[in-house]
Amino acid sequence: MVVLAVAGCSRDIAPPGGDSAGPDAYLAVLDEFVPPADVDDPPAVFVVSLGEPLSLDDQVAIIDGLDDGRDVEFVDDPRVVIDDEREDRVSSDSAVLIGVGTIPSEPPYTVRVEVYRSENDVEGRLVTLVPSAGGWAVTASEMVLPEVLAHEQ
Amino acid sequence: MSSEDDVSLVGRSPGLAVAWLFGVGRMRRLTATHCLHASAETFFTVSLAGSIFFNVSPDAARPRVLLFLVVTMAPFIVLVPLIGPLLDRVRGGLPRVLIATFAVRAVLVALLAEYLRTLLLFPLAFGVLVVARTYTVCKNALVPMVEGSTDDLVSSNARLSRTASIAGTLAAGLAVAIFASSSGAWTLRAAAVVYVLGGVCAAPLRHVSTRAREPRSSLVPVFRYDVSGAIWDMTALRAAAGYAAFHFVFSIRASDQPTWLLGVVILASGVGGFIGTVVAPTLRRRVDEQTMFTIALIGAAAAMLGCGFLYNRTTLIMASFVLGLTTSIGRRALDATVQRHTPRVTRGQLYARLETRLELAWVAAACLAVVSRASTWVGVLGLAAFLLVAAAVHIRRRRIIDLVDASSTTSLPDRLLFRSQTLTDLGYHDEAIAVALSAATVLDAAARFTDPEIDDLRNSLTATDPSDESVLQRQASDAISLVRRLIRAHPAR
Numbered sequence: 222m223v224v225l226a227v228a229g230c231s232r233d234i235a236p237p238g239g240d241s242a243g244p245d246a247y248l249a250v251l252d253e254f255v256p257p258a259d260v261d262d263p264p265a266v267f268v269v270s271l272g273e274p275l276s277l278d279d280q281v282a283i284i285d286g287l288d289d290g291r292d293v294e295f296v297d298d299p300r301v302v303i304d305d306e307r308e309d310r311v312s313s314d315s316a317v318l319i320g321v322g323t324i325p326s327e328p329p330y331t332v333r334v335e336v337y338r339s340e341n342d343v344e345g346r347l348v349t350l351v352p353s354a355g356g357w358a359v360t361a362s363e364m365v366l367p368e369v370l371a372h373e374q
Numbered sequence: 375m376s377s378e379d380d381v382s383l384v385g386r387s388p389g390l391a392v393a394w395l396f397g398v399g400r401m402r403r404l405t406a407t408h409c410l411h412a413s414a415e416t417f418f419t420v421s422l423a424g425s426i427f428f429n430v431s432p433d434a435a436r437p438r439v440l441l442f443l444v445v446t447m448a449p450f451i452v453l454v455p456l457i458g459p460l461l462d463r464v465r466g467g468l469p470r471v472l473i474a475t476f477a478v479r480a481v482l483v484a485l486l487a488e489y490l491r492t493l494l495l496f497p498l499a500f501g502v503l504v505v506a507r508t509y510t511v512c513k514n515a516l517v518p519m520v521e522g523s524t525d526d527l528v529s530s531n532a533r534l535s536r537t538a539s540i541a542g543t544l545a546a547g548l549a550v551a552i553f554a555s556s557s558g559a560w561t562l563r564a565a566a567v568v569y570v571l572g573g574v575c576a577a578p579l580r581h582v583s584t585r586a587r588e589p590r591s592s593l594v595p596v597f598r599y600d601v602s603g604a605i606w607d608m609t610a611l612r613a614a615a616g617y618a619a620f621h622f623v624f625s626i627r628a629s630d631q632p633t634w635l636l637g638v639v640i641l642a643s644g645v646g647g648f649i650g651t652v653v654a655p656t657l658r659r660r661v662d663e664q665t666m667f668t669i670a671l672i673g674a675a676a677a678m679l680g681c682g683f684l685y686n687r688t689t690l691i692m693a694s695f696v697l698g699l700t701t702s703i704g705r706r707a708l709d710a711t712v713q714r715h716t717p718r719v720t721r722g723q724l725y726a727r728l729e730t731r732l733e734l735a736w737v738a739a740a741c742l743a744v745v746s747r748a749s750t751w752v753g754v755l756g757l758a759a760f761l762l763v764a765a766a767v768h769i770r771r772r773r774i775i776d777l778v779d780a781s782s783t784t785s786l787p788d789r790l791l792f793r794s795q796t797l798t799d800l801g802y803h804d805e806a807i808a809v810a811l812s813a814a815t816v817l818d819a820a821a822r823f824t825d826p827e828i829d830d831l832r833n834s835l836t837a838t839d840p841s842d843e844s845v846l847q848r849q850a851s852d853a854i855s856l857v858r859r860l861i862r863a864h865p866a867r
Binding site for chain 1: 426
């Protein structure tokens, strides 16, 4: 039991590649794009990394921050939620897939975000954040052509 | 088959129905305990649907799952050499450990209810897993010691599995209802209550004596080719089950398949296991244990092969069902083999050791599944290849067993001659010579004369360098030829 407890408190065996900001920064970015929370009929929010995969600890922290009133799920491959075979696949009225790049650990804190709502509704953004007293704040959001999620269809 | 195992009598009276479900005597207490264990485990499993595991990405979860699988192997590696002394020196040690597993799991799931949506899910859930495995080892080691006067391991174990499956199915309905109406946390709190009930139910079992009353030779049954072969066959099936469990969890989650498919696949495996407990005793009346293993290994391999080449949801569900069915049949065949070839007083220790090995095989295969990252159908084909190899090894071993297991109507010198021939075919030339000389000695005594060739052979054996394989092989051939000549000259009466 002691061994299990120590192992449970340890970080991931394989730390994420590259330096990146913590989960609070990702929460600030994702908060701009997730649908409104609805406790009675929570919308599905799928999140995929466009850059370095987020660590298990970061994913859990992000889920904890967004999960109230939403069903948040991280996926490794965006095709698994875009593919027509999946019954709870992303569509404009039921779910959204958000691809988020790696937020650098040093300024400028700019990250690519792509939002897939349907085959004909894919949005790309370059989002800039700054650290603030309460955490992180989004200061700019520039529209760009989606590169990853638009090609995954 | 005992009367309480005859399903046709169940409808005739409530007493027979209870006996069919729970057995008689102390087995009734152990069966009830096992039902509570199965019910609590079902509550625990259902609650995991609300855990953080299904929200994080499969690749992010793999390292953590692999870590805890490896960590949970450690207690069993330590347990293997200690289980014998535990049984011998601690009065009622085995039942007390079994009771303790309920208490520990009650505490763990109560804690897990508070941390289901955090990273503490992993150590707590795997803690429950390792303690549940410890319970399984203890329970299976205890069965030979509490079984009724019919002394039928196969029926006792089949009844335990069958009744626990029924209890687990009923518990699943209740667990799903609690989960749907409240949350995974409340399902876990209900599991904690059931674990406590299980510990209370198991309390009278602490008076069961687990000490051996006679000098034991626990190595002898393991060295019997058919018993050790049965253990290897069951190890292959158990490893296949462990690999399939974790492979399906990760590959289905990582694919575009809906999440409900995972639940159906798991359910299919459980249904197959239950049907196996009903089918196996009937099968055993028609074929021997070796044939049961042949059917199980080839059946499982064929199902995986079919699923791999014709992959779709239906074949995947069928493959999971067949794997559950064949693993259950293999389990009953192992019980029957152990029952037939081992002294009753040694079965407890033997079961403790082999159950621990089976659990290690399950965990090792599960680790492989987590690491492999193969797609569902590729993993299924890999599993098919493994089962085909296991089936081929089993069939080859079975041909040797058939050679060794000569008819009881054959004379002793002829039987010894068969064994000598088999031993030299396997490369054990020195043992082949010793067995052939034994046959010659029997013939000498019967014929009331001493053949000088026998003395020459005996003397040359003691003078030969035991590492000189070519000389030993020639001497074995000479010894076998000598015995054949003696048998022809002095046929048995």
